[in-house]
Amino acid sequence: MNSELISIHGKTATITEALETRHSIREYLPQPIPETTLKTIFEKALRTPSWKNSQPWKVHIVSGEKKDLLARNLTKAARESTPQPETNWPESYPSDAKKRMFDLGMKIYGVAGIDRKDKEARDQFMLRNFAFFGAPTAVFITSKFDLNFFVGIDLGCFVQSVLLLAREEGLGTCPQAALGAFPDVVRASLELPKEEKVIMGLSIGYPKPDSDLNRFHTPRESAEDLLRFY
Numbered sequence: 001m002n003s004e005l006i007s008i009h010g011k012t013a014t015i016t017e018a019l020e021t022r023h024s025i026r027e028y029l030p031q032p033i034p035e036t037t038l039k040t041i042f043e044k045a046l047r048t049p050s051w052k053n054s055q056p057w058k059v060h061i062v063s064g065e066k067k068d069l070l071a072r073n074l075t076k077a078a079r080e081s082t083p084q085p086e087t088n089w090p091e092s093y094p095s096d097a098k099k100r101m102f103d104l105g106m107k108i109y110g111v112a113g114i115d116r117k118d119k120e121a122r123d124q125f126m127l128r129n130f131a132f133f134g135a136p137t138a139v140f141i142t143s144k145f146d147l148n149f150f151v152g153i154d155l156g157c158f159v160q161s162v163l164l165l166a167r168e169e170g171l172g173t174c175p176q177a178a179l180g181a182f183p184d185v186v187r188a189s190l191e192l193p194k195e196e197k198v199i200m201g202l203s204i205g206y207p208k209p210d211s212d213l214n215r216f217h218t219p220r221e222s223a224e225d226l227l228r229f230y
């Protein structure tokens with residue numbers, strides 16, 4: 001499918017359409033999401049499979065003033081301190097992945113009109129993560145489980161369910177590891193017990209139309225390189 005022709009607006013009819021038209025949205029309209037729509041998405045996502053049906057997730061859906069306060073507190077923490085994630089953020093990657101990550105940064109900065117050498121501009125752009133890119137609703141995925149590999153897979157499956165269901169409802173999303181960078185800020189705001197770890201989050205809302213950032217699409221490696229049929 002020609003990515004230029006992919007619409008980011010309106011509902012989708014099939015999973016294929018949701019999968020093909022979903023991509024990370026990093027500019028939103030302030031328009032709130034109806035509560036019934038949020039309930040539909042997150043209640044359906046609870047059907048996600050997990051290791052022995054263990055269901056390691058808790059999901060916190062935050063809108064309105066509480067979301068605005070969290071945005072301010074997270075942005076302040078990101079300005080003043082270094083990330084303290086409770087998950088193991090990867091430290092090294094295979095060289096081909098490094099290239100893809102470098103290309104992603106180059107392209108996003110290019111679309112956002114940021115000179116790669118301008119650290120101040122890059123930092124400001126990064127901070128937009130913590131204001132949920134202007135989305136009306138922020139979501140935090142937490143877990144009381146020991147964070148082993150399969151819990152990570154279960155939580156990843158859950159996040160993908162949400163991304164596709166949101167797309168089906170005509171909403172945009174951005175999954176964000178960044179939202180797990182300052183767990184104490186989230187824990188204090190949502191009054192979570194200490195044993196509930198903040199894994200990651202996502203922004204969800206109506207994509208801002210005519211946004212270069214929202215039109216930006218990441219490529220994928222080819223099926224020939226990644227798939228083997230026996």
Ligand SMILES: Cc1cc2nc3c(=O)[nH]c(=O)nc-3n(C[C@H](O)[C@H](O)[C@H](O)COP(=O)(O)O)c2cc1C
Nearest residue numbers: 022023024025104129174175176177178179217218
């Ligand atoms: C686990 C995970 C964490 C991510 N964390 C961030 C993040 O913190 N900030 C951000 O802007 N994008 C984040 N992304 C979005 C990825 O950059 C994006 O999914 C990837 O480049 C593919 O692009 P697409 O989502 O537009 O198809 C994350 C995605 C995943 C799956």
